[in-house]
Amino acid sequence: MDWNTKQTTELIDALLALKDRGQARRFLRDLMTEKELVELGSRWAAARMLAKKVPYTEITKQTGLSSRTVARISQWLNKGMGGYRALINASDHTHINPLPGSGLR
Structure with missing residues (x-):
């Protein structure tokens, strides 16, 4: 399985854009169960x-x-x-x- 796709690159970019723990917590909770x-x-x-x-x-x-x-x-x-x-x-x-x-x- 090729995991290195445009979608995963965009996800990585989104993670890098997170400003603080609270924002990361909210993003990850919206993204995952x-x-x-x-x-x-x-x-x-x-x-x-x-x-x-x-x-x-x-x-x-x-x-x-x-x-x-x-x-x-x-x-x-x-x-x-x-x-x-x-x-x-x-x-x-x-x-x-x-x-x-x-x-x-």
Whole structure:
């Protein structure tokens, strides 16, 4: 599947145009269902925890993701296009926790 299309480029441009967290929250909620947003949030949390070497069992417990999904995220984190790593590094500098209440940073 070719995901690098005019439509996805326009979506990326729209994301880059967001001015603040509130605007991003509203845009993403209009774009996706609550379930889709929760799934994306869980995947992001899993990527951050994987980068901190948290065991798969703990990640699945905290996020509710399947071990297969966590394994795919790990593969993309380690052998993907570098997007996860770039944002993990950037977010580490802004002190964003991977999962509320997890105590992980």
